[in-house]
Amino acid sequence: MQPDSITFLVQPGGTLRGTARVPGDKSISHRAIMLGAVAEGTTRITGFLEAEDCLATMNAFRAMGVTIARPEPGHLLVQGVGLHGLRAAAEPLYLGNSGTSMRLLAGLLAGQPFDSVLTGDASLSRRPMQRITEPLRRMGARLDTSPTGTAPLRIHGGAQLQGIRYALPVASAQVKSCLLLAGLYATSATCLREPAPTRDHTERMLAAFACPLRRDDGWICLEPGAKPIAGAIDVPGDLSSAAFFLVGAAIAEDAELTLEHVGINPTRSGVLEILQRMGADLEILNPGEAGGEPVADIRIRSSRLHGIDIPEALVPLAIDEFPALLVAAACAEGETRLSGAAELRVKESDRIDAMAEGLKALGIDARPTADGMVVRGGRPQGGTVASRGDHRIAMALSMAALRADGPVIVTDCANVNTSFPNFAVLARSLGLPISTVSGERP
Numbered sequence: 192m193q194p195d196s197i198t199f200l201v202q203p204g205g206t207l208r209g210t211a212r213v214p215g216d217k218s219i220s221h222r223a224i225m226l227g228a229v230a231e232g233t234t235r236i237t238g239f240l241e242a243e244d245c246l247a248t249m250n251a252f253r254a255m256g257v258t259i260a261r262p263e264p265g266h267l268l269v270q271g272v273g274l275h276g277l278r279a280a281a282e283p284l285y286l287g288n289s290g291t292s293m294r295l296l297a298g299l300l301a302g303q304p305f306d307s308v309l310t311g312d313a314s315l316s317r318r319p320m321q322r323i324t325e326p327l328r329r330m331g332a333r334l335d336t337s338p339t340g341t342a343p344l345r346i347h348g349g350a351q352l353q354g355i356r357y358a359l360p361v362a363s364a365q366v367k368s369c370l371l372l373a374g375l376y377a378t379s380a381t382c383l384r385e386p387a388p389t390r391d392h393t394e395r396m397l398a399a400f401a402c403p404l405r406r407d408d409g410w411i412c413l414e415p416g417a418k419p420i421a422g423a424i425d426v427p428g429d430l431s432s433a434a435f436f437l438v439g440a441a442i443a444e445d446a447e448l449t450l451e452h453v454g455i456n457p458t459r460s461g462v463l464e465i466l467q468r469m470g471a472d473l474e475i476l477n478p479g480e481a482g483g484e485p486v487a488d489i490r491i492r493s494s495r496l497h498g499i500d501i502p503e504a505l506v507p508l509a510i511d512e513f514p515a516l517l518v519a520a521a522c523a524e525g526e527t528r529l530s531g532a533a534e535l536r537v538k539e540s541d542r543i544d545a546m547a548e549g550l551k552a553l554g555i556d557a558r559p560t561a562d563g564m565v566v567r568g569g570r571p572q573g574g575t576v577a578s579r580g581d582h583r584i585a586m587a588l589s590m591a592a593l594r595a596d597g598p599v600i601v602t603d604c605a606n607v608n609t610s611f612p613n614f615a616v617l618a619r620s621l622g623l624p625i626s627t628v629s630g631e632r633p
């Protein structure tokens with residue numbers, strides 16, 4: 192049985208040394224299942240992230256009649272049913288904490304002949320869904336939300352979708368991907384323009400499944416009639432999971448860490464540029480390619496970090512890494528200013544508030560703003576901090592202990608299993624003095 196509550200207890204004085212692989216990329220794992228399910232033929236996925244979020248996507252497709260075998264850990268064989276082979280699930284599809292599952296599935300299911308209901312946990316049920324329901328309705332989809340525009344999503348089948356020419360109001364890869372997946376069922380072209388570049392895994396994977404996109408003067412277009420054809424996807428290590436270790440090694444003393452085979456897609460790699468601008472001793476080694484995505488080994492050593500003004504253009508390229516980056520800022524010399532990051536308020540938690548509160552509890556001067564934070568670096572003290580059930584807040588604050596002068600206790604960490612189930616084991620093996628205390632909720 193999974194424990195209801197997990198607390199991380201991290202002693203000060205540790206470091207991070209050695210060579211490791213982080214688990215597979217979450218965004219790419221979701222997309223490999225989704226496209227594999229509606230492709231013609233069998234898709235072989237290696238390096239699949241077996242964490243709760245991606246398993247929620249896998250279970251949703253199994254519930255819709257897709258056979259997915261798991262010959263060994265991280266290795267899936269998805270027997271595609273083609274664009275028109277999904278069947279109605281008997282129950283609502285429960286997607287746990289996973290925003291990517293809900294938003295991307297909504298697009299894929301909007302064009303089906305059957306009805307679907309998508310539900311999630313308390314956090315997912317608070318997150319904004321109008322950003323997808325509004326353009327999906329313009330494509331002809333029929334779907335309902337709660338009165339506040341949140342899940343559960345009720346999608347009415349049998350709608351004939353048309354293409355759309357749509358400039359996204361927010362820089363969101365989930366919205367872009369939702370509409371591209373809906374576009375597979377549209378009778379005319381789906382053309383999208385982003386306010387700033389966001390992760391392009393869907394575009395790359397559509398191309399790998401024989402559905403290339405057309406780029407035209409800042410617009411990306413999916414033509415009608417595209418049919419995904421099964422392929423083999425080797426999922427690289429998740430840079431978002433690597434980020435905790437990169438920051439941990441940069442702030443620790445006597446650290447030297449090599450993370451192998453990590454995805455360094457330029458639409459995701461803002462964290463590397465931000466750390467380098469802060470003075471991190473970071474090297475990219477052995478660049479190559481896996482599954483249509485750039486990969487490399489990343490070596491990082493103890494670094495003397497200094498505060499910076501984070502360029503707003505880098506924000507969408509590092510959107511999931513700010514919990515970790517704010518810990519780096521807390522240990523850097525001088526002030527770091529983050530702005531243009533209001534999206535952080537609608538992630539698994541309000542990450543601006545959660546990080547400001549966590550850093551303040553560790554004695555750091557962290558001032559939240561409407562769209563970011565100003566952090567004056569210093570030496571964290573020990574203390575108890577709340578992760579608010581947000582996996583990335585939990586892992587980021589744990590790393591602060593590498594620089595703290597007392598133990599750091601992080602509460603409510605069970606959701607680390609949504610993206611990185613062996614985080615504590617891997618971190619301990621590299622030198623972070625972390626232990627976990629499990630309990631059942633009272």
Ligand code: S3P
Nearest residue numbers: 218291362363364365366510511
């Ligand atoms: C994701 C896109 C991002 C990111 C999320 C994963 C994806 O969300 O924060 O963790 O896989 O497309 P937004 O599109 O809401 O920025």
